[in-house]
Ligand SMILES: Nc1ncnc2c1ncn2[C@@H]1O[C@H](COP(=O)(O)OP(=O)(O)O)[C@@H](O)[C@H]1O
């Protein structure tokens with residue numbers, strides 16, 4: 549289960565940070581309870597992951613109010629909301645459970661509209677802000693609007709909201725409070741975590757509690773968390789996902805587990821092999837394990853090569869099985885303990901993940917156009933080009949100019965040297981332009 553859900557505070561008093569915002573929210577709710585709210589709606593706004601949605605629901609829970617989620621993009625829902633919003637006048641309100649509650653007892657319904665700043669795109673002008681404004685004007689029930697961007701909400705048609713609503717800002721949550729929360733979660737999960745690690749998590753999340761909890765959970769596949777695990781945090785989700793899979797592949801001694809991880813990961817085999825190649829030495833300490841692992845890897849590589857040459861993609865699965873299952877069983881015993889893995893050097897210079905495939909495709913398109921062949925066919929030329937570029941920077945620079953390659957596409961061909969060669973290409977282009985200027989008659 550996702551820890552952000554598991555540890556979502558049920559009561560406002562458990563929401564950390566934002567003392568002032570919580571007080572204002574409480575004050576407003578008490579006004580409603582007494583039946584004389586100064587504003588009928590509040591806008592909770594601020595960065596993601598600081599507790600806006602949580603606070604709205606926690607408030608309802610604390611006051612024993614029923615929550616009605618409002619969804620502006622749904623027409624039927626909108627009518628139902630209108631009806632509910634308008635029927636608060638009578639003393640008795642019928643709950644969703646069919647039981648009457650007296651509104652004198654404060655049995656209100658809290659109408660919550662989350663992501664209110666995205667309204668326009670979702671529902672258009674009519675279903676969007678206009679409808680909200682009308683609802684707020686007439687409502688007999690408290691309304692909470694939630695937005696990341698206050699100004700997006702009150703711009704244009706939304707201007708009226710400024711006067712109709714009480715705006716409450718949710719600020720970033722302080723590092724100390726986040727560390728304390730993480731510590732508490734660790735205790736509840738029976739995890740022993742180095743305080744320096746929690747500190748690093750809290751620093752990195754920059755006031756975003758949701759990210760902090762997610763980061764913690766992503767590292768907590770073992771009961772003892774050390775401070776060097778912070779090196780995992782620098783990566784985006786996709787990269788982290790790959791690291792996690794890599795860990796399970798390289799730690800496992802069981803072929804099927806390793807192969808299943810590869811399937812789950814859904815990464816192209818020619819990427820995956822780079823990751824595995826880069827990280828086998830980090831994990832495998834015994835020389836004979838290493839040698840055997842690389843044997844499997846090179847066989848996988850042969851299959852990959854055939855896949856491309858023959859355009860026979862059935863071979864892909866063999867390659868994948870060899871590089872994961874094969875490498876996993878290549879070791880005699882398990883390697884315990886934490887290993888910090890590395891990003892493949894070859895890929896380091898470019899933004900990774902999905903972009904990788906896109907870049908390769910774009911590159912193939914450009915090559916195809918130049919060589920008058922399909923981009924699928926052009927994929928075949930890439931390894932050859934890579935080989936030539938490896939030892940010939942000048943050639944690489946000229947290719948970059950001829951094909952009008954972006955830096956990323958160039959990086960695909962030349963790896964770590966891309967920046968350098970790109971600059972060289974730029975200089976070359978300039979020079980050619982100048983000579984063109986002087987040469988024309
Ligand atoms: N102030 C907070 N106190 C405790 N947990 C929080 C806080 N803010 C966020 N969280 C955690 O992050 C998750 C997402 O928070 P949420 O309220 O949806 O953020 P927002 O609506 O501001 O983007 C919650 O389920 C909870 O686990």
Ligand SMILES: [Mg+2]
Pocket residue numbers: 597600601602662694
């Ligand atoms: Mg939210």
